[in-house]
Amino acid sequence: xxxxxxxxxxLWFSVTAALAxxxxxxxxxxLAIWTNERFKKWPVRRYLFWFAGVTxxxxxxxxxxxxxxxxxxxxxxxxxxxxGMLAPLLLLxxxxxxxxxxxxxxxxxxxxxxxxxxxxIHFISHPVVASLLSIGGLYILYRTDIFxxxxxxxxxxxxxxxxxxxxxxxxxxxxxxxDLTPHRYSFRFRAIVLILALAGHKILAKSLYAMPPAGITxxxxxxxxxxxxxxxxxxxxxxxxxxxxxWYKATAPGRVVRAI
Amino acid sequence: MxxxxxxxxxxxxxxxxxxxxxxxxxxxxxxxxxxxxxxFHQLLQWHHFYDLSTPQIGIFADGLLNSFAWxxxxxxLFMFADLRRRNAVWMRRWVASIxxxxxxxxxxxxxxxxxxxxxxxxxxxxxxxxxxxxxxxFGAILLFAGIALLVKARKERRSA
Numbered sequence: 001x002x003x004x005x006x007x008x009x010x011l012w013f014s015v016t017a018a019l020a021x022x023x024x025x026x027x028x029x030x031l032a033i034w035t036n037e038r039f040k041k042w043p044v045r046r047y048l049f050w051f052a053g054v055t056x057x058x059x060x061x062x063x064x065x066x067x068x069x070x071x072x073x074x075x076x077x078x079x080x081x082x083x084g085m086l087a088p089l090l091l092l093x094x095x096x097x098x099x100x101x102x103x104x105x106x107x108x109x110x111x112x113x114x115x116x117x118x119x120x121i122h123f124i125s126h127p128v129v130a131s132l133l134s135i136g137g138l139y140i141l142y143r144t145d146i147f148x149x150x151x152x153x154x155x156x157x158x159x160x161x162x163x164x165x166x167x168x169x170x171x172x173x174x175x176x177x178x179d180l181t182p183h184r185y186s187f188r189f190r191a192i193v194l195i196l197a198l199a200g201h202k203i204l205a206k207s208l209y210a211m212p213p214a215g216i217t218x219x220x221x222x223x224x225x226x227x228x229x230x231x232x233x234x235x236x237x238x239x240x241x242x243x244x245x246x247w248y249k250a251t252a253p254g255r256v257v258r259a260i
Numbered sequence: 261m262x263x264x265x266x267x268x269x270x271x272x273x274x275x276x277x278x279x280x281x282x283x284x285x286x287x288x289x290x291x292x293x294x295x296x297x298x299x300f301h302q303l304l305q306w307h308h309f310y311d312l313s314t315p316q317i318g319i320f321a322d323g324l325l326n327s328f329a330w331x332x333x334x335x336x337l338f339m340f341a342d343l344r345r346r347n348a349v350w351m352r353r354w355v356a357s358i359x360x361x362x363x364x365x366x367x368x369x370x371x372x373x374x375x376x377x378x379x380x381x382x383x384x385x386x387x388x389x390x391x392x393x394x395x396x397x398f399g400a401i402l403l404f405a406g407i408a409l410l411v412k413a414r415k416e417r418r419s420a
Binding site for chain 1: 323326341342345
């Protein structure tokens with residue numbers, strides 16, 4: 001039944017991904033240690049979050065899991081959870097934007113802050129837009145021919161996987177204000193969007209169980225859908241805990257309430 | 261811990277009365293969804309992850325309800341933690357609203373999910389009626405116990 005899996009991933013993708021991951025592992029601590037001279041010491045836990053996030057993304061992009069993902073829907077789903085949900089969550093708590101802003105020379109930092117404040121970033125980091133980009137993107141991937149093309153063309157494969165990571169990150173940062181957040185919305189609004197987005201993920205997982213994407217065997221499809229559903233539940237739990245905890249901290253008695 | 265501005269003290273009491281109710285209601289809904297998942301899906305395996313006759317609308321409603329229940333369970337407990345640190349827990353009212361939340365979820369699941377949307381049944385290859393009756397009567401008992409307790413809580417003045 002796996003006649004759709006024609007080509008294998010070309011080498012350039014693996015090499016580029018491995019290089020990007022290595023850069024992320026090298027530059028982050030370099031910037032943090034370098035800026036420690038001028039600013040507060042960068043906390044150890046942020047390094048750990050960052051390294052864990054890069055590792056999660058790496059496991060999905062290069063190595064044995066990514067190779068298996070080419071022939072197994074279950075392996076693909078594990079990769080999807082790692083790359084699209086777990087890695088973005090961990091990377092966000094490494095606060096890369098804060099680190100970047102304190103590392104850049106003044107003019108570049110101003111430019112970055114102008115970009116972050118731009119209407120474009122405002123638009124794509126709106127909770128509803130970010131949810132549509134990430135969860136909506138999944139519906140398009142699994143319910144159109146893109147899923148077949150992804151297995152035939154390395155370029156499509158690369159775009160899909162970069163989208164997983166970027167859209168996942170955008171979603172996490174639109175809901176959890178862990179890093180610098182220029183455009184803010186109330187807890188109540190974000191809670192509603194979060195519930196709807198996570199529901200979208202669950203609904204898609206169950207519908208994939210009922211009807212797997214083209215070219216996937218029933219058993220593999222059912223297994224992959226269960227992984228998506230229950231694995232997603234675990235990460236949902238972490239997101240909801242972090243979200244509620246940030247509400248708990250922000251509304252502490254005696255604390256001056258911020259604009260949101 | 262923190263002194264409350266006199267002009268807003270009364271508003272605060274009302275606000276935290278309400279928060280006791282919503283905290284309990286959310287937690288009750290989440291708790292029942294959790295019990296349903298652990299006992300009927302995982303331990304007994306009576307419920308199915310998906311049964312072939314589930315219509316699209318069933319999957320849709322189930323996903324929404326589950327997502328809301330996850331959030332409600334955790335959010336409800338964080339609201340309770342907030343009430344505790346403000347010394348504003350009203351235990352009887354809180355427990356009453358847990359029962360109301362749990363009973364409402366049970367009835368909703370039993371009537372809307374199982375019967376109207378037919379997401380899944382309580383158990384398969386058995387005479388369903390006694391199961392459905394037990395399920396919904398249990399839900400109704402929880403709901404009415406909660407309402408009774410809430411009425412009682414209303415009658416007493418807040419002591420804390």
